[in-house]
Amino acid sequence: MNKPLRVGVAGLGTVGGGVLQLLNRHGALIAHRCGREIRVTAVSARHKGRDRGIALDGIAWHDDAMALASDANVDVVVELIGGADGIAAELVEAALNAGKSVVTGNKALIARHGPRLAALAEKKAVALRFEAAVAGGIPVVKALSEGLAGNSLSRIYGILNGTCNYILTEMEYTGRAFADVLAEAQQLGYAEADPSFDVDGIDTAHKLAILASVAFGTPLDFESIFIEGIRQVTPLDIEFAAELGYRIKLIGIATHGEKGLLQRVHPCLVAADKAIAAVNGVFNAVVAEGDFVGQTVYQGRGAGAGPTASAVAADLIDIAQGHIHAVLSPPVAGAGKTRNLAMDGYEGRYYVRLSVDDQPGVIAEIAAALRDEAVSMEELLQRPNGSGHPVSFVMTTHAVAEAKMMRALARIARLPFIAEKPEVIRIETF
Ligand SMILES: NC(=O)c1ccc[n+]([C@@H]2O[C@H](COP(=O)([O-])OP(=O)(O)OC[C@H]3O[C@@H](n4cnc5c(N)ncnc54)[C@H](OP(=O)(O)O)[C@@H]3O)[C@@H](O)[C@H]2O)c1
Numbered sequence: 001m002n003k004p005l006r007v008g009v010a011g012l013g014t015v016g017g018g019v020l021q022l023l024n025r026h027g028a029l030i031a032h033r034c035g036r037e038i039r040v041t042a043v044s045a046r047h048k049g050r051d052r053g054i055a056l057d058g059i060a061w062h063d064d065a066m067a068l069a070s071d072a073n074v075d076v077v078v079e080l081i082g083g084a085d086g087i088a089a090e091l092v093e094a095a096l097n098a099g100k101s102v103v104t105g106n107k108a109l110i111a112r113h114g115p116r117l118a119a120l121a122e123k124k125a126v127a128l129r130f131e132a133a134v135a136g137g138i139p140v141v142k143a144l145s146e147g148l149a150g151n152s153l154s155r156i157y158g159i160l161n162g163t164c165n166y167i168l169t170e171m172e173y174t175g176r177a178f179a180d181v182l183a184e185a186q187q188l189g190y191a192e193a194d195p196s197f198d199v200d201g202i203d204t205a206h207k208l209a210i211l212a213s214v215a216f217g218t219p220l221d222f223e224s225i226f227i228e229g230i231r232q233v234t235p236l237d238i239e240f241a242a243e244l245g246y247r248i249k250l251i252g253i254a255t256h257g258e259k260g261l262l263q264r265v266h267p268c269l270v271a272a273d274k275a276i277a278a279v280n281g282v283f284n285a286v287v288a289e290g291d292f293v294g295q296t297v298y299q300g301r302g303a304g305a306g307p308t309a310s311a312v313a314a315d316l317i318d319i320a321q322g323h324i325h326a327v328l329s330p331p332v333a334g335a336g337k338t339r340n341l342a343m344d345g346y347e348g349r350y351y352v353r354l355s356v357d358d359q360p361g362v363i364a365e366i367a368a369a370l371r372d373e374a375v376s377m378e379e380l381l382q383r384p385n386g387s388g389h390p391v392s393f394v395m396t397t398h399a400v401a402e403a404k405m406m407r408a409l410a411r412i413a414r415l416p417f418i419a420e421k422p423e424v425i426r427i428e429t430f
Pocket of ligand 1: 010011012013014015016044045046047048050064065079080081082083087105106107108132133136302303304305308
């Protein structure tokens with residue numbers, strides 16, 4: 001058998017602990033599969049004395065994670081600390097500079113610094129792999145970069161954040177408000193103490209930026225993504241959506257064509273009979289569409305020790321087998337430019353919920369604002385809220401340019417009988 005692949009793991013939390021457990025349990029199986037042992041030779045975390053429920057006998061401990069980059073007994077550094085900057089970024093850069101391959105689950109790091117780090121990995125002819133960074137246990141980076149490599153991909157979209165999907169699912173099933181469900185998710189450990197990365201759509205956008213670059217071969221570009229989170233979605237919206245035949249999901253969507261690349265993250269109304277509408281709780285799903293293959297759907301657990309360790313192990317096995325191909329496809333060195341499209345140029349259908357003081361002429365004034373921007377209404381639902389309270393009513397529109405829709409809404413929001421800021425959710429016809 002060939003020499004073992006010697007691995008240094010930085011970070012022994014949820015994911016790092018899971019990786020050690022997986023390699024421990026499946027050491028023989030993996031050695032058989034890739035023709036060589038994958039052996040953890042060194043680790044680093046903040047607190048040496050912490051009981052992690054994993055055996056660290058015979059493994060070197062480094063108080064300073066940076067030492068892994070220069071450890072002569074480490075061939076591959078696995079970065080599972082997290083954060084776009086700081087120690088994680090420094091370690092990955094130092095390891096690549098030292099000619100070591102790197103595996104990471106750090107989507108923030110790849111979304112922010114991917115192109116620079118990928119160029120460094122290419123220059124040093126080592127691997128930089130990040131399967132665990134997108135959709136946890138779902139092998140979607142591999143599916144896109146290898147399984148669908150013969151296709152021209154036009155669209156990729158997915159439910160990429162388990163926390164948001166859990167919150168929206170719970171809101172739907174229990175009728176409770178966002179803040180209430182978020183507080184429960186925090187208690188259960190499904191949401192961070194500071195939930196903004198998740199609920200404001202940033203985490204989904206990090207993953208979408210990576211997916212789009214892998215799928216389309218376009219330069220990774222996080223900054224140009226249009227991002228809206230789920231804080232403003234109410235149980236009433238979920239109810240109205242159901243009445244209209246839709247469910248509400250936070251989805252990251254990237255489309256690529258002759259005009260350029262549009263990347264957007266926002267809550268969407270999706271028809272209840274679509275595959276992605278049936279993805280509940282903490283599950284993730286990704287849909288990729290190619291010209292020869294048609295639509296492909298991938299679903300599974302997007303987070304947690306087991307699924308994420310599964311993805312890290314797959315990357316390590318690839319490296320152990322000598323697969324050190326370009327990180328982002330095509331290689332960063334040869335990547336062309338792409339025009340990034342702004343949301344203004346987007347055209348789609350909309351769900352709009354208005355809360356209005358019931359008085360004569362309301363509908364006529366709203367209709368006038370829509371007419372002047374050539375927005376055509378498709379359906380209208382109204383719900384009385386009891387005497388003296390504003391009336392909720394909801395309309396859906398036919399396809400219209402985002403800029404026109406937003407102008408019409410700005411005018412509607414200024415009408416004297418509008419009791420609350422109008423709620424707008426885009427309708428996706430996948
Ligand atoms: N959790 C998931 O389900 C999941 C899914 C996909 C991707 N990821 C990504 O995987 C990465 C790790 O996430 P996680 O959930 O495993 O995080 P975590 O449970 O918070 O673990 C972080 C680990 O990093 C260690 N650490 C922190 N600062 C350090 C430093 N300066 N030097 C050395 N070690 C340091 C901590 O040490 P101590 O234990 O001693 O405090 C801890 O072991 C993140 O990039 C995350 O985005 C996580």
